[in-house]
Amino acid sequence: MKPKNYSEMQNVVFYESIDSTNEAAKRLAQGATDGLVVVADHQTAGKGRKGREWISPAGKNLYFSLLLKPAFSPDKASMLTLVMAVAVKRAIDELCAGADAVPCSNSTVGAQDENAEILQIKWPNDIVTGGKKLAGILTEMQLSGTTIDCVIIGVGVNVKKQDFPQESCAHATDLETAFGKEISRKDLLAKIRQRFADAYACFLETLDLSGLLSEYNRALVNTGRPVKVLDPVGEFMGEAKGINEKGELMVQTDAGVVNVYAGEVSVRGVYGYV
Numbered sequence: 170m171k172p173k174n175y176s177e178m179q180n181v182v183f184y185e186s187i188d189s190t191n192e193a194a195k196r197l198a199q200g201a202t203d204g205l206v207v208v209a210d211h212q213t214a215g216k217g218r219k220g221r222e223w224i225s226p227a228g229k230n231l232y233f234s235l236l237l238k239p240a241f242s243p244d245k246a247s248m249l250t251l252v253m254a255v256a257v258k259r260a261i262d263e264l265c266a267g268a269d270a271v272p273c274s275n276s277t278v279g280a281q282d283e284n285a286e287i288l289q290i291k292w293p294n295d296i297v298t299g300g301k302k303l304a305g306i307l308t309e310m311q312l313s314g315t316t317i318d319c320v321i322i323g324v325g326v327n328v329k330k331q332d333f334p335q336e337s338c339a340h341a342t343d344l345e346t347a348f349g350k351e352i353s354r355k356d357l358l359a360k361i362r363q364r365f366a367d368a369y370a371c372f373l374e375t376l377d378l379s380g381l382l383s384e385y386n387r388a389l390v391n392t393g394r395p396v397k398v399l400d401p402v403g404e405f406m407g408e409a410k411g412i413n414e415k416g417e418l419m420v421q422t423d424a425g426v427v428n429v430y431a432g433e434v435s436v437r438g439v440y441g442y443v
């Protein structure tokens with residue numbers, strides 16, 4: 170079956186202000202078709218991973234959620250976060266191509282590896298540049314028994330120059346500051362939808378990340394770094410080795426390699442955010 174073109178589908182719902190585009194997508198899910206995009210200028214209750222708040226001022230950033238109604242089993246859904254991370258990276262790479270990343274004064278990223286890509290992915294869902302976060306992804310799933318009703322992939326990209334709250338300013342940035350270039354949120358959304366369509370088609374061929382693996386691993390900022398794995402059942406330390414085709418982060422520990430599942434787990438650099 171020919172995959173649908175998720176970039177050309179017209180079903181987009183726009184809100185000036187909404188609690189959270191992920192929550193709005195959930196409310197619309199029953200009557201919605203696969204591929205619905207919910208976008209807002211402002212979120213009053215934007216959500217990040219692990220129950221964190223995603224501060225969402227008006228007029229500054231891109232906030233959207235993509236609703237999918239896939240036929241695959243629920244255990245595959247967490248990989249969609251990584252598929253979207255590849256799409257967001259590709260989109261920003263294309264729109265900011267030609268713009269030099271503005272050096273980040275307190276960054277050690279890039280200084281250690283001059284071949285590192287300007288845009289990197291911090292497993293599983295952060296898009297970073299110069300050691301600072303530009304975008305985050307929150308994937309949620311609704312089930313009917315053991316089958317997927319819908320998956321909602323929420324994306325927040327910091328676009329325009331802004332003052333970040335004190336607690337995040339040390340490790341957050343925006344496209345305008347990072348690339349010295351104004352990017353239209355409309356163009357960015359269109360480009361991410363196109364690039365997601367390509368990456369999702371690739372994922373659907375194998376129902377794993379084998380087709381995106383080398384690209385993701387090239388962009389992975391964690392590789393070769395000491396990480397603390399923040400697993401709800403117990404934290405541990407190790408060195409990140411890259412991801413496998415299931416999207417798990419392979420972490421070398423004293424007891425051997427542990428494959429960490431993306432679900433509710435995240436990692437922190439031992440010496441800072443990355």
Ligand code: BTN
Nearest residue numbers: 189215216217218305306323325
């Ligand atoms: C994270 O990095 O913790 C994930 C952040 C995801 C934020 C986006 S903004 C659009 C969508 N709606 C939400 O409430 N959250 C996601």
